Amino acid sequence: GQSLEQPSEVTAVEGAIVQINCTYQTSGFYGLSWYQQHDGGAPTFLSYNALDGLEETGRFSSFLSRSDSYGYLLLQELQMKDSASYFCAVSPQGSSYKLIFGSGTRLLVRP
Amino acid sequence: DTAVSQTPKYLVTQMGNDKSIKCEQNLGHDTMYWYKQDSKKFLKIMFSYNNKELIINETVPNRFSPKSPDKAHLNLHINSLELGDSAVYFCASSQERQGRTATIYFGEGSWLTVV
Numbered sequence A: 001g002q003s004l005e006q007p008s009e010v011t012a013v014e015g016a017i018v019q020i021n022c023t024y025q026t027s028g029f030y031g032l033s034w035y036q037q038h039d040g041g042a043p044t045f046l047s048y049n050a051l052d053g054l055e056e057t058g059r060f061s062s063f064l065s066r067s068d069s070y071g072y073l074l075l076q077e078l079q080m081k082d083s084a085s086y087f088c089a090v091s092p093q094g095s096s097y098k099l100i101f102g103s104g105t106r107l108l109v110r111p
Numbered sequence B: 001d002t003a004v005s006q007t008p009k010y011l012v013t014q015m016g017n018d019k020s021i022k023c024e025q026n027l028g029h030d031t032m033y034w035y036k037q038d039s040k041k042f043l044k045i046m047f048s049y050n051n052k053e054l055i056i057n058e059t060v061p062n063r064f065s066p067k068s069p070d071k072a073h074l075n076l077h078i079n080s081l082e083l084g085d086s087a088v089y090f091c092a093s094s095q096e097r098q099g100r101t102a103t104i105y106f107g108e109g110s111w112l113t114v115v
Helices: none
Strands: A003-005 A009-013 A018-025 A029-037 A044-049 A053-057 A060-065 A070-075 A084-092 A105-110 B004-007 B010-013 B019-025 B031-037 B043-050 B053-057 B064-070 B073-078 B087-094 B110-114
Touching (some): A018 A084, A018 A105, A044 A060, B004 B087, B043 B064, B053 B064
Antiparallel strands (some): A018 A070, A029 A084, A053 A060, A084 A105, B019 B073, B031 B043, B064 B073, B087 B110
């Protein structure tokens, strides 16, 4: 089976850098994705790591280490609009046609 | 143009009623999904369809019946609604690439409240 654990809540100051961790237990997966969801909105895709290492997309970066069963999302130059929930997700090998989502991390950015 | 659209956005109904949520995607994707998000914001897959064929049914009660008339539409019918069915239901779509699920595009969600 698969399970992905994230901290439930993280608070940071505007302009700062924050890291949201995702640890997982899974028998195998194609890659690790990250999604953002604002209150009342739909989850939207942020980033995908097929291979170990760092992927950078503007202010957001995502990292994967399969040997450590660990990944993270790094948000730089935090803005108030970054206050949202962030979910890591995996596409399991042998179980195509679905994404398994983590428990989600609520990020609160303070002025 | 909305990529994945679902209706209704809000639905309040009494226990025991039957209700449907409709979903359409104009992205040309082959795969569509229903996800349920509970009050703790946990996102759980319910069903996925590929080219109108049911691929995944994640131990969802029989009261939930998805129907895909074509690959651009995936509707969800719920019979005999229970209080525990109150949640946000997200329709989504994606295009499979090399055996893995690529980016999933979600609709805006349907907020179901059973009273």
